[in-house]
Structure formats: C-alpha cells, structure tokens
Amino acid sequence: MNDTNGNFSSRLSRRQALAVGGGALLSGIAGCLGETNASPDDDGPTAVASFFSFYDFARKIADGTSITVENLVPVGMHGHGWQPNAQVNIKVNEADAFLHVGPGFQPWADRIIQTLEDDNVDTQLINVREGVELVDLAASLDPDEEGVGEQQGKDPHFWLDPYRAKTSVDNITEGLVELSPAEEDTIRENAETYKSERLDQIDADYQAIFDAAERDVVQLAAHNAFQYIGVRYGVEMRPLVTNLAASGDVSPGDMRRAQETIEEHDIRYIANGVFESRRPAVQLMEETDVEAYFPVTPYAGVREEWVEENWGYEEIAYNINMPTFEVVLGNKLPEEAGPDGWAEEWRNFQ
Structure with missing residues (x-):
C-alpha cells in the first residue's frame, strides 16, 4: 500500500501469507485471467477490476504511472454471468485496490468484498457506480431477474451511455489518486484527457448516427x-x-x-x-x-x-x-x- 507520503509500503501479513501460498499457482493461471497493463519493471500498486469496461478506463487513467491494472474476467467470458474460481479470490486479496460495479450487479464481487471486510483485509474498494443516475429497468424485464443492491429495479448497464460513463471515470480517478497520491497530477490529467478527447467524441459520434x-x-x-x-x-x-x-x-x-x-x-x-x-x-x-x-x-x-x-x-x-x-x-x-x-x-x- 501507499503511505501518506505516497511511498509504496508492505501489505498485510495476511496477504503476504497468501502470496507465499498462492504465488506459484497465480503465476500459472495468469494467462487464464483477463488483460493487464503491466510491464516487466512494474513494482507499484496493483488494482484489479471486476468488469472489462472499467479495467479499460482504469488502465487509461493509470497510463504513465506505477499503477498496474488487471482485468479479472477471462477472455471470452461475459463480465456479469461469469463465476470465478478460488484463485480470483486470492488475486483480489493480494491487490491494493478492487474496482467493482457496486452492490447487486456481480454477486461474486459482493461475496469477495464481504470476505475482505470480514477478514479486515485492507484492499481498497473503488465503486465505479457511485453517484451514477440509473434508469428504471425496461418494461419488458422482470425486476427480480437483475437488481443493483439498494437500487433494485434499476438498469445497471449505465456505462453504455458515454456521458454517464464519465462519472465512473471520476470515481476511478479518485480511487487511483488515493492509491498513489504521489502520481495525482498524471492520473487527473489522463482522466480529463480521456473524458474530453475520447468519451465526448464517442458521445458525439453516436449522436450523429441516431440523428441521421x-x-x-x-x-x-x-x-x-x-x-x-x-x-x-x-x-x-x-x-x-x-x-x-x-x-x-x-x-x-x-x-x-x-x-x-x-x-x-x-x-x-x-x-x-x-x-x-x-x-x-x-x-x-x-x-x-x-x-x-x-x-x-x-x-x-x-x-x-x-x-x-x-x-x-x-x-x-x-x-x-x-x-x-x-x-x-x-x-x-x-x-x-x-x-x-x-x-x-x-x-x-x-
């Protein structure tokens, strides 16, 4: 973890024990998990993501910093219905931060978060959905089929709207700044660039398609x-x-x-x-x-x-x-x- 001066310090002894017991196993399954922005020389903090979109946002925001971002969902798998195995739990326990889509959307992520809290593991939690205005589920859908925790009956797929996606970028930015305070300027600059030059352009180009x-x-x-x-x-x-x-x-x-x-x-x-x-x-x-x-x-x-x-x-x-x-x-x-x-x-x- 990073201390108050932004220096990288040791993790909990619990995580060190997990690393000793699971490190070899994790190295063997790394190729089965999702993508990472890591380079061979990375030795800074690691953030793992429960969903591809937010892994992608985070790696863009972390570009040029010491932060490694990893996608937990294997290639070819859908981020919502997928059920992870025990090695993913180890991966999250060893990470410095866990990006998730808020309660109720990915039950497996909710279970991992509960375990982290019960065991007092200091993995930082970054809720990408914080402050996002959700719309009601489509009339054709049963609210019992898919809920988002305290906002049962709301549609969770907000990131398809590039405008709403910008709020998740803000949430990730704040989380990564907390994770690596010494790199705040780079993180915030990357985030503003991504929102203004990427998400705003995507929004405009979608609008042009539907206007036509x-x-x-x-x-x-x-x-x-x-x-x-x-x-x-x-x-x-x-x-x-x-x-x-x-x-x-x-x-x-x-x-x-x-x-x-x-x-x-x-x-x-x-x-x-x-x-x-x-x-x-x-x-x-x-x-x-x-x-x-x-x-x-x-x-x-x-x-x-x-x-x-x-x-x-x-x-x-x-x-x-x-x-x-x-x-x-x-x-x-x-x-x-x-x-x-x-x-x-x-x-x-x-």
Whole structure:
C-alpha cells in the first residue's frame, strides 16, 4: 500500500501469507485471467477490476504511472454471468485496490468484498457506480431477474451511455489518486484527457448516427442491455428475448411482437449480442423477412482477437457497435459500414 507520503509500503501479513501460498499457482493461471497493463519493471500498486469496461478506463487513467491494472474476467467470458474460481479470490486479496460495479450487479464481487471486510483485509474498494443516475429497468424485464443492491429495479448497464460513463471515470480517478497520491497530477490529467478527447467524441459520434436515422427503433435479437443507448439518443431498443438470459427458444409472444415491429418499420437487419446465443437471431431470420444479424456488445467481455489488437471501450464502440447501429437503423448498407471487410466478417457471425 501507499503511505501518506505516497511511498509504496508492505501489505498485510495476511496477504503476504497468501502470496507465499498462492504465488506459484497465480503465476500459472495468469494467462487464464483477463488483460493487464503491466510491464516487466512494474513494482507499484496493483488494482484489479471486476468488469472489462472499467479495467479499460482504469488502465487509461493509470497510463504513465506505477499503477498496474488487471482485468479479472477471462477472455471470452461475459463480465456479469461469469463465476470465478478460488484463485480470483486470492488475486483480489493480494491487490491494493478492487474496482467493482457496486452492490447487486456481480454477486461474486459482493461475496469477495464481504470476505475482505470480514477478514479486515485492507484492499481498497473503488465503486465505479457511485453517484451514477440509473434508469428504471425496461418494461419488458422482470425486476427480480437483475437488481443493483439498494437500487433494485434499476438498469445497471449505465456505462453504455458515454456521458454517464464519465462519472465512473471520476470515481476511478479518485480511487487511483488515493492509491498513489504521489502520481495525482498524471492520473487527473489522463482522466480529463480521456473524458474530453475520447468519451465526448464517442458521445458525439453516436449522436450523429441516431440523428441521421429516419427510424427510431432498433430490433435486438438479444436481451435489452442497451437501454441507456436508447435513453441517451432518443431511440427505442426492442429486445426479442424479454428475459435476461437470451438463450433457448423464443416464446411465441416475443416472436409475435418482433414480427410486428419488423413489418411496421420495414426492418431488414437486426442486432445480436456478441457473447449471447445465436439461436434467437436465427429463429427471427427464419420466421420474418430479416436478412441478417450484426454484432453489438455492452462492453462486458472481449474476444481473443480484440485483446491481440489491444481494443478497449473506444475501439469496440467504433468497430462493433457503431457500424451495427448504422446498419440496423437503415443509415447504411452493411457493405458501407465499418472498416474494410466488416460486413463479411460480422454478417450472421458465429
């Protein structure tokens, strides 16, 4: 931990004991966990994140400092439904800070936090959701299916709105300043740059896409994790799957509503979650005039090729979500959207 002068000092003896017992094991599983911004010479404090988006924000904010940021969620896994093993608990215990999405969203993170508190482990807790104004769950969703602690019945996916995401950047910034006070100037400068030059630009570019659209309805062949996009830019997100699992067969009522939407708005292309079942999208194509589905993601996980390209929130917005919204809103044909080869790569992706 850092002392009041910003110097890096030793951790609790409990964590030292965990390191002795689990260090070899952790080194063996490091490749199975998520990404890290560490370099071979890093010996400063470590912050671990329970969710990809906030790992990405934190590594941008910590750039040029001694702080190492690690993503706990393995590549290819969705940050919400994933259940970690015991080694992740060790990882958090050994960390100097734990970035989490607030109570109620990731039960496994809540359990880890409770254990930290019960055992008096001094891992610093950084709640990225602090002070964020949440909207009500979409009417199609059951409040019992997904809650956020004391704000039961609220939609937790706030980070899809770049404006609200800026509040999480502020929360991370304050946490990292507390973690490494001597590097406060760099941390705050990075955060302000990221908000003004990245998130504000993403917000403006999303706004341009939705302003250009004649249609104000997006048909999703997935669960509705995208309501904040709709709220921010004045578009209605209509999920085919009205529960949060987005797996298995679609109910007749869901299919009927989707068929009516597709016919009413002359929809030819729909959006489907990258980390969700393909079956609902395929079923929708079989039973309507929809020609193809294209990818969207709530930034909850990453594919191996995205890690290889060092993609973060910004790159996923521009290479995955924005091209798809251009297509499903009817602004562009698939061949006109995204980088070269995008339509061929992502049409009816597997």
